[in-house]
Amino acid sequence: MGRTASIQDDELMTRLGTAFRDFGYQGATLSLLAEATGLQKASLYHRFPGGKEQMAREVLEAAQSWLEDHVLGPLRSSGDPAARLAAMTNKVDEFYAGGRQACLLNMLSSGRNIDGPFAAAIKGMFQAWISAFAAVAMDAGADKKAARIRAQRVIALMQGSLVLSRGLGTPQPFRDFLKSAPAELL
Amino acid sequence: MGRTASIQDDELMTRLGTAFRDFGYQGATLSLLAEATGLQKASLYHRFPGGKEQMAREVLEAAQSWLEDHVLGPLRSSGDPAARLAAMTNKVDEFYAGGRQACLLNMLSSGRNIDGPFAAAIKGMFQAWISAFAAVAMDAGADKKAARIRAQRVIALMQGSLVLSRGLGTPQPFRDFLKSAPAELL
DNA sequence: GTCTATAGGAAGATAGAC
DNA sequence: GTCTATCTTCCTATAGAC
Numbered sequence: 001m002g003r004t005a006s007i008q009d010d011e012l013m014t015r016l017g018t019a020f021r022d023f024g025y026q027g028a029t030l031s032l033l034a035e036a037t038g039l040q041k042a043s044l045y046h047r048f049p050g051g052k053e054q055m056a057r058e059v060l061e062a063a064q065s066w067l068e069d070h071v072l073g074p075l076r077s078s079g080d081p082a083a084r085l086a087a088m089t090n091k092v093d094e095f096y097a098g099g100r101q102a103c104l105l106n107m108l109s110s111g112r113n114i115d116g117p118f119a120a121a122i123k124g125m126f127q128a129w130i131s132a133f134a135a136v137a138m139d140a141g142a143d144k145k146a147a148r149i150r151a152q153r154v155i156a157l158m159q160g161s162l163v164l165s166r167g168l169g170t171p172q173p174f175r176d177f178l179k180s181a182p183a184e185l186l
Numbered sequence: 187m188g189r190t191a192s193i194q195d196d197e198l199m200t201r202l203g204t205a206f207r208d209f210g211y212q213g214a215t216l217s218l219l220a221e222a223t224g225l226q227k228a229s230l231y232h233r234f235p236g237g238k239e240q241m242a243r244e245v246l247e248a249a250q251s252w253l254e255d256h257v258l259g260p261l262r263s264s265g266d267p268a269a270r271l272a273a274m275t276n277k278v279d280e281f282y283a284g285g286r287q288a289c290l291l292n293m294l295s296s297g298r299n300i301d302g303p304f305a306a307a308i309k310g311m312f313q314a315w316i317s318a319f320a321a322v323a324m325d326a327g328a329d330k331k332a333a334r335i336r337a338q339r340v341i342a343l344m345q346g347s348l349v350l351s352r353g354l355g356t357p358q359p360f361r362d363f364l365k366s367a368p369a370e371l372l
Numbered sequence: 373g374t375c376t377a378t379a380g381g382a383a384g385a386t387a388g389a390c
Numbered sequence: 391g392t393c394t395a396t397c398t399t400c401c402t403a404t405a406g407a408c
Binding site: 003004005006039040042043046047 | 373376377
C-alpha cells in the first residue's frame with residue numbers, strides 16, 4: 001500500500017473494460033467500478049480526474065490500440081489471406097472470451113452516448129475494421145465493391161453473434177461465427 | 187385531465203418501449219420515462235406498481251405479442267416461402283424504423299439483467315424467431331441442420347446490422363441486411 | 373497513491389390531494 | 391387517473407488524513 005500503485009495500469013484498464021462491457025456505461029456505477037478494480041472511488045478519481053466519462057474514454061482508446069495491434073496489423077501483413085485471418089481469429093476469440101464477453105462498441109452505443117464523446121471513436125473503429133477486412137477480401141480476388149459488402153457483413157455477423165450469445169446464454173453463436181468467418185470473407 | 191386516461195395503453199407501451207430501446211434499462215430513468223410518456227412519475231407508478239422493472243417486463247411482453255402477430259404468424263402461414271419472408275420483412279423494417287431503432291432484446295441483455303427477470307423472455311424470443319426461420323428454410327428444401335444454422339445466422343446478421351447501423355450512424359447496414367435476408371435463408 | 377468520510381444531487385418509490 | 395410534494399437510497403464527486 002502507501003504511495004505505490006496497488007494495481008498495474010494495463011490490469012486496471014482491463015478490469016474497467018470488462019465492467020463497461022458487462023454493464024454498459026450507465027450500468028457501470030462507480031461503486032461497481034471500484035469493486036471491479038479493487039480500488040476505492042476516490043482512488044479512481046485520482047487516476048481519472050474526469051470521472052467515469054474519462055474512464056470509458058480511456059478504455060475505448062485502449063481498445064483502439066488493441067484493435068490496431070492484434071487485428072488491423074496482422075490483417076495488413078503480407079502472406080496468404082487465409083493465414084492472416086486465422087492469426088486474427090485467435091486473438092478475437094480471446095478478446096471476446098470465446099463469446100462470453102460483449103463488445104464495448106455495442107455496449108457504449110446506447111442513449112445519450114449516441115452523439116456523445118464516444119460516438120466518433122466507435123464509428124472510426126467499425127470503419128477501420130471493415131476497411132481492413134475489405135482489403136483482405138480484395139487480396140483474395142474480390143472486386144472493390146463486393147469486398148466492402150462482404151467485410152461489412154462479417155462485422156455485422158460478429159456483432160450479432162455476440163448479441164445472440166448473450167441472449168441465448170451460450171457462446172455457441174459466436175463459435176459458429178469464428179468458424180465460418182474466413183469462408184464468409186473470402 | 188381528472189379520472190380519465192390521458193394516454194392510451196398501446197401508445198403508452200410504444201413510448202416506453204422506444205425509451206428502453208434508445209437508452210437501455212439503466213439509461214431509461216423514471217424522469218426520462220415520464221417525459222417520454224407525458225405522465226408524471228407517480229402516474230407511471232399507478233399503472234405499474236412494480237416500478238421500472240414491471241414497465242420493462244410489460245414492454246417485453248408487448249414485444250413478444252408483436253413478434254407472434256407480425257413475424258412468427260406470417261412465417262407459419264402457407265404459401266411460397268419467399269412471399270412469407272417478404273411479408274415479414276416489411277413489418278420488421280417498420281419495427282426497427284428502417285434501422286434507426288435498436289432492438290429491445292439487445293438493449294435489455296446487459297449487466298445484472300443477464301440472469302435477471304428478462305433473460306428467460308429474451309432467450310425464448312430469440313429461440314422462437316430462429317425456429318420460425320428454420321421452418322421456412324426447411325419448406326424451401328434445406329435439411330434440418332442446415333436450416334437451423336442458416337436461421338441462426340440470419341438472426342445474428344439482423345442484430346449485428348442494427349448494432350452497426352447505430353455505431354456508424356447510418357441505417358445502411360440494416361437496409362443491406364433486409365435486402366439480403368431472403369437469399370441468406372433460402 | 374490510497375484511504376475514510378461526506379457533500380450534493382439524481383434516481384427509484386410513496387403519500388395524499390384533487 | 392393524474393398531479394405536487396416528499397422520502398430514501400444510490401450515485402457522482404470532493405476533502406483531507408496517511
